[in-house]
Amino acid sequence: xxxxxxxLPRSHNAGTAGLTTLFKALAAQAxxxxxxLILAWMSPALFHGSWRLALAQGAxxxxxxxxxxxxYWWLPIHLLFLPMAIAMLTLQLPSWLYLVAVLLLALxxxxxVKGDVPLFLSxxxxxxxxxxxVEREHANVFADLGAGVGSVAAPLAQQxxxxxxxxxxxxxxxLVTAWRCRKLPNASVKRASLWDCDLARYDVVxxxxxxxxxxxxxxxxxxxxxxGSLFISSSFPVPDWQPESVVQLEDxxxxxxxxxxx
Ligand SMILES: C[S@@+](CC[C@H](N)C(=O)[O-])C[C@H]1O[C@@H](n2cnc3c(N)ncnc32)[C@H](O)[C@@H]1O
Numbered sequence: 001x002x003x004x005x006x007x008l009p010r011s012h013n014a015g016t017a018g019l020t021t022l023f024k025a026l027a028a029q030a031x032x033x034x035x036x037l038i039l040a041w042m043s044p045a046l047f048h049g050s051w052r053l054a055l056a057q058g059a060x061x062x063x064x065x066x067x068x069x070x071x072y073w074w075l076p077i078h079l080l081f082l083p084m085a086i087a088m089l090t091l092q093l094p095s096w097l098y099l100v101a102v103l104l105l106a107l108x109x110x111x112x113v114k115g116d117v118p119l120f121l122s123x124x125x126x127x128x129x130x131x132x133x134v135e136r137e138h139a140n141v142f143a144d145l146g147a148g149v150g151s152v153a154a155p156l157a158q159q160x161x162x163x164x165x166x167x168x169x170x171x172x173x174x175l176v177t178a179w180r181c182r183k184l185p186n187a188s189v190k191r192a193s194l195w196d197c198d199l200a201r202y203d204v205v206x207x208x209x210x211x212x213x214x215x216x217x218x219x220x221x222x223x224x225x226x227x228g229s230l231f232i233s234s235s236f237p238v239p240d241w242q243p244e245s246v247v248q249l250e251d252x253x254x255x256x257x258x259x260x261x262x
Contacts, residue, residue, distance in 0.1 A: 024068045028078055032061025054082040071212050073118055110170035111193075117210040119173055122151045125251035126234055130206055131156050133247075133259065137230055139203035143167060145194035145217075146209055150177030157187035165202070167194045199224035208234035215239050221262070231260045 036056035040047035047053055061078035088098075109118050130152050134142055140163060144153040147166035154177060157164040166181070166189045168174040174191045181187035190197075199205055199221060207217060218238035221231045230244075237243065237258045247257040 021070070024065070024070050025074065025078075028061045028064040028068055028070065028074075029057075029081065031064040032057045032059070032078065033082075035060035035063075050086055051083070054086050057082045071210060104172070107172035108170055117146060117213065119148050119170065120208070121148060122208050122234060123249070123251040123253065123255065124151075124155075125249045126208070126255055126257070127152045127155045129247055129249055129257055130232060131159065133230070133232065133257075134162055134204050135159070137204055139230075141165070141202050141204075143197060143199065143202045143205045145197065145205060145207040147173070147177050147189070148208075149173045150180045150189075152206055152208070153177060153187065153189075154180040154184075157181055157184040160184075160186050162186060164188070165190060165197075167192055167197050169193050195220070200226055202229060204230045204232065206232045206234070209236065211236045221260070225262045227262055229262050231262065233258045233260070 036047070036053050039056055040053055047056055058079045058081065061081070062075050065074050065078045134156060140161070142153075142156060142162055143165045144150075144156075145167050147153045147168040150166060150173075153164050153166035156162060164181075164184075164187045166177050166187065168177055168189070168191060171191065174189060178189040181189050194207070202225070205221065205225065209217065214233065214236050215238070217233075218241060221238070225231060231238075234257055235253075235255055238260065241260055243258045244261040245259045247259065249255045249257070
């Protein structure tokens, strides 16, 4: 088993985490605006015009987002939010386009505002490496926690001997994965939270999530996965755990797969 010094019990609380995330995002935007207005007041010539002010607000909001320790994917959102809003206004697009855009974003990034990990796609190299590990393990039952659009789960389910469960909470990625797996009877695509998944059923579990959830996921893995089964985390190690092996891939992101034997 893995050395796990000084780890305190934690519990998943999406509601509180979500409120904190939302509060931090709004606070970063408001503080960025305050910073931009102070700069404009101190140096009216330099910050003349809405574009400069918007860029200063974006930079300020990004800075505050870092200070408030928001996950890194919030940084470009804060940087571009107001400048993009102004750019869109100048284009004078029909108002229904905004509604469609918001709906699409909500369907893809469903729980992100509540603290869920947003959608990033694994490369083909990751899918190939995971398939090779599953084959080497002679695994019968596999889970992808947060399957996205099925970049790993769908190719793996082409192997009829492996039962693949893809867990995905966001509606649009779930729909894409379900469509990709529609003719694969060994694939089951569940629109459900990975936190509700009973990991005891699986020989190999794969996750590509975020550093923010790895400690909590590690606790779930340790609590539920059977002895001898394998947990693979793409890109993000479980804090304080010693992997059995680390697979270094030569894809564009030089992805590492951290493999933990239970
Ligand atoms: C970084 S993406 C990885 C997608 C896919 N596994 C891959 O490797 O390409 C993380 C995915 O996890 C999903 N996700 C985040 N939190 C989740 C949760 N609590 N339950 C189910 N899915 C979740 C997101 O919607 C997103 O699609």
